[in-house]
Amino acid sequence: MTLTDYYEILGIPVNSSIEEIKKAYRKKARLYHPDINPSQNAKDLFIGITEAYEFLIANHEKIRNSDRAYNQAMKDWRKYRQDRSRKRATVYARSSYGAFKNTRFYKTTRFFDGTTIIISFAISIMVLIYTVYGYIYRLHHPVPGLERPTVFAFIMLLLLGMIFFVVSFIYLRAYLETSKKHNKK
Known part of the structure; x- marks a missing residue:
């Protein structure tokens, strides 16, 4: 996936702030969590938005700095973290939405703790x-x-x-x- 794909998955513009990314993720996670959404592709959509969220949050500063930093971040992401992100998202997709909301991962999307x-x-x-x-x-x-x-x-x-x-x-x-x-x- 490309950077614009990740932003499109979350339904936000490319220049979005971290707060906007978190807000969009919470909204989409609730919409596509397989525990709530009975559609056949809900699990795949949930995994996709979780992967997009993890990439955008982890690389937000690199994306804004330069194209070289972004390209390096994308290369590193594909090499090391993309697989782990998808596995983690799969586990979250299998859990109930209530259990998912109580995970440390989801709680990081809140603006103020x-x-x-x-x-x-x-x-x-x-x-x-x-x-x-x-x-x-x-x-x-x-x-x-x-x-x-x-x-x-x-x-x-x-x-x-x-x-x-x-x-x-x-x-x-x-x-x-x-x-x-x-x-x-």
Whole structure:
């Protein structure tokens, strides 16, 4: 297969980002997994999209760098990894869709995982705490030669921390909701 074949299999343009590749793979995996799709060619389609996904994710940077890097990546892929990718996809095709969604391979297609969201949530709380603490500390312990901290800077940092906190909270709620939905299915 060629590079354009891999993109066509996933139904995305050639200049797609990693996030777009992951999103397209999740959509196609659900559509063509043999556990869900009863058609005769579902298994072959599922193996094809899994192979395309693995190649595009593994070689995304090489593809964008140069034609030489792409040609070398394609040669290496055919020589070493294509067979393994097809075997792995065959195993995933034999499993139930629910079991497939719980594999480490499928979970890598999610944009944010729980760890990333919790870390961003913790960082947002730290930004809020250090903003308030730092402002109060500077008011009580001014640095000689420097003027007092401005209320504007304090409000801007506090606003930034609150925005980061709210965004992290929204992503955390969405992640927990999707995790519950995945566990129920």
